[in-house]
Amino acid sequence: MKTAPRSFVIVDGTAGASLRHVVTALEGLTAAVTLTDQAKDQAMQRTQLRTTQLGATGLEITRVGFGAWAIGGGGWEFGWGPQEDEESIAAIHRALELGVNWIDTAAAYGFGRSERVVGRALEGLAERPYVFTKASLVEGPGRRVVHNLKRDSILREVETSLDRLGVEAIDLYQIHWPIPEEDIDEGWAAFAELKEQGFVRHIGVSNFSTEQLRRIQSIAPVETLQPPYSLIDRDAENEILRYAERERIGVIIYSPMASGLLTGRMTRDRIAHLPDDDWRKHDPRFREPQLSRHLDLVERLKTVAGRHDTTPGAVAIAWTVRNPAVDGAIAGFRRADQVDPILTAATIELTDDEVDEIEAEN
Numbered sequence: 001m002k003t004a005p006r007s008f009v010i011v012d013g014t015a016g017a018s019l020r021h022v023v024t025a026l027e028g029l030t031a032a033v034t035l036t037d038q039a040k041d042q043a044m045q046r047t048q049l050r051t052t053q054l055g056a057t058g059l060e061i062t063r064v065g066f067g068a069w070a071i072g073g074g075g076w077e078f079g080w081g082p083q084e085d086e087e088s089i090a091a092i093h094r095a096l097e098l099g100v101n102w103i104d105t106a107a108a109y110g111f112g113r114s115e116r117v118v119g120r121a122l123e124g125l126a127e128r129p130y131v132f133t134k135a136s137l138v139e140g141p142g143r144r145v146v147h148n149l150k151r152d153s154i155l156r157e158v159e160t161s162l163d164r165l166g167v168e169a170i171d172l173y174q175i176h177w178p179i180p181e182e183d184i185d186e187g188w189a190a191f192a193e194l195k196e197q198g199f200v201r202h203i204g205v206s207n208f209s210t211e212q213l214r215r216i217q218s219i220a221p222v223e224t225l226q227p228p229y230s231l232i233d234r235d236a237e238n239e240i241l242r243y244a245e246r247e248r249i250g251v252i253i254y255s256p257m258a259s260g261l262l263t264g265r266m267t268r269d270r271i272a273h274l275p276d277d278d279w280r281k282h283d284p285r286f287r288e289p290q291l292s293r294h295l296d297l298v299e300r301l302k303t304v305a306g307r308h309d310t311t312p313g314a315v316a317i318a319w320t321v322r323n324p325a326v327d328g329a330i331a332g333f334r335r336a337d338q339v340d341p342i343l344t345a346a347t348i349e350l351t352d353d354e355v356d357e358i359e360a361e362n
C-alpha cells in the first residue's frame with residue numbers, strides 16, 4: 001500500500017494546553033505553532049486490510065472504519081442505552097488489531113464521552129489510527145443537542161476535542177450538520193483557519209447538500225464528505241455522491257448497516273426491549289410500517305451472506321463500498337465480538353446478480 005504523507009503542521013506543546021494555543025495562534029498574538037516533518041503522534045500507516053485514498057487528502061484509509069457514536073452511551077438525546085467503557089475500548093483495540101486504521105467520532109457523542117473513550121483507547125499505542133471527529137453540535141438543556149456554527153464556539157470545541165482525544169492534531173475535522181444555514185460560511189471559515197494553523201490536518205463536512213457544498217467551496221476546498229448511505233437510505237445516489245466523485249472529494253459514508261437494523265440481530269422482540277434511552281426505539285425505521293420491509297431485506301442479505309460465509313451486516317457494508325464514489329464505510333461497534341464478523345465486508349465481491357437479488361424489493 002502507499003503511505004500517508006509525513007509532512008504535517010503540528011502544534012507545539014501538549015494537547016491539554018491547546019485552547020490557549022488555538023486562540024493565541026488564531027489571533028496572531030504568538031507563534032504557538034511549529035512546523036515539523038515528523039508528526040509526534042504519527043498515525044498508523046501499515047495495515048493488512050485493503051486500503052484506498054480518501055479523496056485528495058493523501059490519507060490512505062481502510063475500506064471500513066470504526067464508528068464511535070454508540071460508545072458515547074445513553075443518557076442524551078441520541079444515546080444508545082447503557083454502554084461499558086471497558087467494552088468500548090476492547091472493541092476499538094480489536095478493530096485496530098485487525099488493521100482498521102481510522103476512527104470516526106464526534107464531540108456530540110455522549111457530549112464528550114465517546115471522544116474520551118477513544119482517547120483512552122489510544123493511550124500508550126506505538127502507532128495510532130487516524131482520528132476523525134466533528135463539531136457543531138453542543139450540549140443544551142436536558143442533554144439535548146444545540147446547533148452552533150459560530151467561530152468562537154468552534155474554537156472552544158476544537159480545544160476540548162484535542163484535549164479529550166489526547167492527540168496533537170485532528171486528522172480530519174468535520175462540520176457535523178449544516179445548521180443553522182445562515183452560519184455555514186462562518187463555521188467553514190473557522191475550520192479553514194484551524195487547518196491553516198495546524199490544529200487539524202484536513203477538513204470536511206457531513207450531512208451537507210450539493211448546493212451547500214458548492215457554496216462553501218469558495219471559502220476553502222471541501223476535502224471530505226460524510227453522508228448517510230445504506231440499502232435503506234439511498235438519497236445520496238441522487239446527486240451528492242456523483243458531485244463528490246467529480247470534485248475529488250473524499251467520501252466516508254455513515255450508518256451502512258442502518259444503525260444495526262441490517263445486521264440480522266435486530267428482531268421485533270429486541271426492538272420492543274430496547275432501553276428507552278436508545279434512540280432507535282423511537283425511530284420510524286425501526287417501527288411499522290417500515291420495519292417489515294427492512295426485515296425482509298435482512299432475509300435477502302442473509303441468503304447472500306450464506307454464500308460468502310459471512311454475515312448480513314458485512315454484505316450490507318460491501319454493498320455501500322461498491323459505489324465508486326465511496327472511499328470508506330463507517331461501521332459502528334460496541335463490543336469486541338462484533339468486529340470480526342463485519343470486517344470481511346472489505347473483501348467481499350458481490351456479483352451483479354447478487355446486487356439485483358439484494359435490491360429486489362427496495
Ligand SMILES: NC(=O)c1ccc[n+]([C@@H]2O[C@H](COP(=O)([O-])OP(=O)(O)OC[C@H]3O[C@@H](n4cnc5c(N)ncnc54)[C@H](OP(=O)(O)O)[C@@H]3O)[C@@H](O)[C@H]2O)c1
Pocket residue numbers: 066067068069070104105176206207226253254255256257258259260261263265313330331332333334337338339341342
Ligand atoms: N455524521 C453524522 O451525522 C453521523 C450519523 C450517524 C452515524 N455516523 C457515524 O457512522 C458510524 C456508524 O453508523 P451507526 O453507528 O449509525 O450504524 P451502523 O454502523 O449501521 O450500525 C452499528 C450498530 O450495529 C450493531 N452491530 C455492529 N456490529 C454488529 C454485529 N457483528 N452483529 C450484530 N450487531 C452489530 C451495533 O449496535 P447494537 O449492538 O446495539 O445493535 C452497532 O452500534 C457512527 O458510529 C458514527 O461514527 C455519523
